[in-house]
Amino acid sequence: MAFEKAERVRLLPPYLFQEIDRLKAELVAKGVDVINLGVGDPDLPTPKHIIDSLNKAAQVPANHQYPSYSGMDDFKVCTARWYKRRFGVDLDPYSEVLTLIGSKEGLAHLPLAFINPGDLAIVPSPAYPVYHITTMFAGGESFFMPLLRENGFLPDLSAIPSDVARRAKILFINYPNNPTGAVAGRDFFERVVDFAKEYDLLVCHDAAYTEMAFGGYKPMSFLEVPGAKDVGIEFHSLSKTYNMTGWRLGFAVGNAQIVGGLGQIKSNIDSGAFNAVQQAGITALESDQSCVAEMQKIYQERLDALIPGLRRAGIEAEAPKATFYVWCPVPKGYTSKDFTSLLLKEAGIVTTPGSGFGAPGEGYIRMALTVSKERIEEAVARIQKLSF
Numbered sequence: 001m002a003f004e005k006a007e008r009v010r011l012l013p014p015y016l017f018q019e020i021d022r023l024k025a026e027l028v029a030k031g032v033d034v035i036n037l038g039v040g041d042p043d044l045p046t047p048k049h050i051i052d053s054l055n056k057a058a059q060v061p062a063n064h065q066y067p068s069y070s071g072m073d074d075f076k077v078c079t080a081r082w083y084k085r086r087f088g089v090d091l092d093p094y095s096e097v098l099t100l101i102g103s104k105e106g107l108a109h110l111p112l113a114f115i116n117p118g119d120l121a122i123v124p125s126p127a128y129p130v131y132h133i134t135t136m137f138a139g140g141e142s143f144f145m146p147l148l149r150e151n152g153f154l155p156d157l158s159a160i161p162s163d164v165a166r167r168a169k170i171l172f173i174n175y176p177n178n179p180t181g182a183v184a185g186r187d188f189f190e191r192v193v194d195f196a197k198e199y200d201l202l203v204c205h206d207a208a209y210t211e212m213a214f215g216g217y218k219p220m221s222f223l224e225v226p227g228a229k230d231v232g233i234e235f236h237s238l239s240k241t242y243n244m245t246g247w248r249l250g251f252a253v254g255n256a257q258i259v260g261g262l263g264q265i266k267s268n269i270d271s272g273a274f275n276a277v278q279q280a281g282i283t284a285l286e287s288d289q290s291c292v293a294e295m296q297k298i299y300q301e302r303l304d305a306l307i308p309g310l311r312r313a314g315i316e317a318e319a320p321k322a323t324f325y326v327w328c329p330v331p332k333g334y335t336s337k338d339f340t341s342l343l344l345k346e347a348g349i350v351t352t353p354g355s356g357f358g359a360p361g362e363g364y365i366r367m368a369l370t371v372s373k374e375r376i377e378e379a380v381a382r383i384q385k386l387s388f
């Protein structure tokens, strides 16, 4: 039998990291000692007090049943408390907070709630691929706004044609940013709120990296800006903050209509996050945050090994203020893909070509700080031996 795939599947580019995983597996099979700086998945374990909390919650029979669609009340209350403590933002836990099975799940379902076929979303480029792909799944189209170095990798909202802005339904933003490592300040978020109000846009801010910052820098929430809750929803995740990518726990907060719309889609698709995982999430958010400071310190040490090493090798890398990504320009004469293949074939180092995140990412590669300092030092030594 031949099962013809739906148009939306045939239109898919190969998922970026799937391709990288395949190349890496090929090299490993050949016996190469591969250093993987390709995927943004923390290598450090989940802190013990969070694992202990899951173990305890997993013993409770009530937790074995279907969870609530929108999330456990206790988890939502605790999320609202965390937002107040961390950002000074007030949230109603029952109408302005939604538990997610990882923030990717929520980001992916949002367009189904708000995009009709033919509608437009304004999407950054380069970016996490989910915003664009799931807009397409909902039948919408993306207008790409380039993130350029000369603008600090912030989109130039004034460059968006007004007919595009008028037609668009959703504006996606993501700071601290994957893949560029850029951060956004209050003035940018204020401009976003003004722009959204002027053009009647729903703002979707992906805030997965607010807790992964260096040198005392504290990224802000979009919702700290006056008026943001009138227009926006913010996605957060426990994945990166507490090394919990495998656990699948995140949340969406903000405008009640937007949160409610996403909740309506989700209740028809999934049945919520495992209660025991939400219980462990409460432990993560409510406990002493020294594990977060420890995580930041480890990434800082890795960064301190990587950046000067790359610079000595002639790569103009700059340290990010937040995220565990280093977004570096490739040497003259190389494309993103050429340079990632050189690093892979000649040095056994997996990196991600910037062009894989969108055309304006051409000329860059992304390195993730997800291996030990010793392995980073080894990577740097290998790169310094290359000639390019």
Ligand SMILES: *Cc1c(COP(=O)(O)O)cnc(C)c1O
Pocket (backbone or CB within 6 Å): 040, 101, 102, 103, 104, 105, 128, 174, 178, 206, 208, 236, 237, 238, 239, 240, 245, 248, 249, 250
């Ligand atoms: C890692 C990441 C997420 C978080 O995904 P989860 O589904 O919560 O694990 C969201 N957005 C971006 C940009 C990311 O890099």
